[in-house]
Amino acid sequence: MSFDNDLELRKVAAVNPEAQLLLRVVCEDSTAQCPMSLKFGAKSSMWNELLGMVQELKLNLAGVSFHVGSGCKDPESFEQALLDAKEVFRLAKERGMQEMRVLDIGGGYPGDTAGFEKIAPGIAEKLGRLFPRSEYPELRLIAEPGRFFAAHSAHLLTSLGCAASERKVYAKAKLPATDENAESGSEVCRYYLNDGLYGSFNCIIYDHVSVEPEPLRSHEGPEVPCALFGPTCDGFDVVLEKHTMPELEEGEWILWRNMGAYTSAAPW
Template sequence: MKVTNLDERIHVLDNASNVMTVIKDIATSGVQEEAFYVLDIGDIVRKHQIWKQKLPRVDPYYAVKCNDTLIVLEVLAALGIGFDCASKTEINKVLGIGVDSSRIVFANPAKLASHIRHAAGMGVDTMTVDNESELHKIKKLHPSAKVVLRIRCDAELAQCQLGMKFGCDPTHEAPNLLHLSRMLGLDVAGISFHVGSGCQDPPVFHRAIRHARMLFDMASDLGFKPYLLDLGGGYPGNKGSSIDKMADIINKALDEYFPSDDVHIIAEPGRFYVASAFTLATSIHSKRAVRGDENSPNAITHNMYYINDGVYGSFNCLLYDHQHVTPIPLKNGCGKMTPSSIWGPTCDGLDQVVENILLHDMELGDWIIFENMGAYTLPVASKFNGFPVPKVHVVTDEGVWLLLKDALPLTEDHFVIGNTPANLRLGLDIGGSDIDGWTDPTIQLAPTEILADSSSSTTSFIYDYVEVDPLN
């Protein structure tokens, strides 16, 4: 077995294994020090089944910006999903796995000129617009484009509001854009909207669909033949969340305003498909005990834990996506719980993952797990201060393997059949010839006894932490 930097293949687990057993196997191997993800592609497949069941008239076009991990795109392409791309790089990534250009919507209302030229050259014709200058730009650079007017209809409560940046007023601005499109000889193919990412206001979809119907009728009166309705994003994807209320409102509104099948209805889900599929494992590399109670000067009042991933890495979602994360210690604790905070590895004081939480006492080398880490994490992660972006290990069960192993762009070569604990523990792939430059293949990476039985091995950390007095 060689150490390679090829993309991790999909490990088909037996019935006794799951995401948590894989995490424990890697974390307790004695050789794992970096943070890592475990991606369950079966979770993505189950989300797709839910989508098709709850929203049978709506074709999903996955928002690539949410998580552009290659295996995610390949799995979604194998399921027949379309793609919402925001740049020529995203377009290239999707086209590069064999997706036809007709399954791509260039859903960025403010596009760089070079990106419009590239879309035209690649046959990506459908693109969103919300302003006059964009129409003139498209007329000049891609006159055969299929224009989709994006209107603004904001949810009252959403994780990320988008209306402040994108979307034209449906009552005043949109009619003017329709008239300008007619003057320029552009083809208005339909209407789109985005109520806000992580929407918690389901009724907003009814208002948006009603506005779209009015604009469809206006476009038809101007001589256009609109056929596309894009419901945008906003669908939650964390464990325990549901799209049932949204789906009920959307389905009823579609039956009311778009009852016939002559309109192609799509949406742009992102976090719905990937949020719960990724679980992040981090380890404690440093610990600081704070004494701050003047009545008990020797008592520890707060523990500060420093982990090997932070807001410049996977937890950028705290800053940019307004997420809330819940730490789950891998080992069950005992005794009293102490007010604690969790910090990232960089030298920046902003790098705080959890501000205040009650935790059992933990030591160096202990692992902390974070679920629901698939949305707006990896695409934005950086290597600030020299800390690496966590590796992704990909797993699934036999049922999903049988479903996807012959569904292009996936093939049997994407899968490793059967559990491979040594392989997973070391974060390696099987086979390949692209050897990491830092690796000396003559060096034994771990004693065989560690790989043989991790359950009886002791922690590889031999240091302790230092208790300090409060800072002035």
């Protein structure tokens, strides 16, 4: 169980004094897809006070945790976080506390394999250098790679809809292009999907994802400008405001890859 303030420690002492605790330290996560440092983590000025309270309340400090932000793609973000964790280990030892045995390096690892393969060696190097087995033989390393496992677990299919839809007839419209760079007489296709920002595509808002539609059926002919909207009447329900792809017809299916993380589960 992680904590980052004195009030949490007092609650643990009152409710579950046998809990194994991890002191969560704040991280520099400004480059992450979804920063978390504003919400979680104890600053260095608080560590000694919190360690003292752990001793005072006779609680069990098992180790340290941190999270460099969801969707982190910079392995250097782990350098300072691991240095901070090592400092907490040192302070606890200096206070004569029991040897800490857990280091939780958090989550947020990229969902795409290429991104993970880029960041993983850097993390491994830093762990080996700052927490060598020779110095920490009993240390248990844990992580929270939810995004990495979940992102590729599901793809999404949306339909441009037809009369068979149970809720609403989704449609297509062709309108004159209003972009100042558009050619005279050109048109823009508006596609209305059976899913949107209030469903699986909430990841655009909350997870800052860039989605890429793939028509399920192959098409001949040029790509044309289009916009893709969700099924609601809300003007905010825009999946892609400006995109180009082959012109589609009503009832066609569109594939959206790697929609397994922070999509359909998030609204609930």
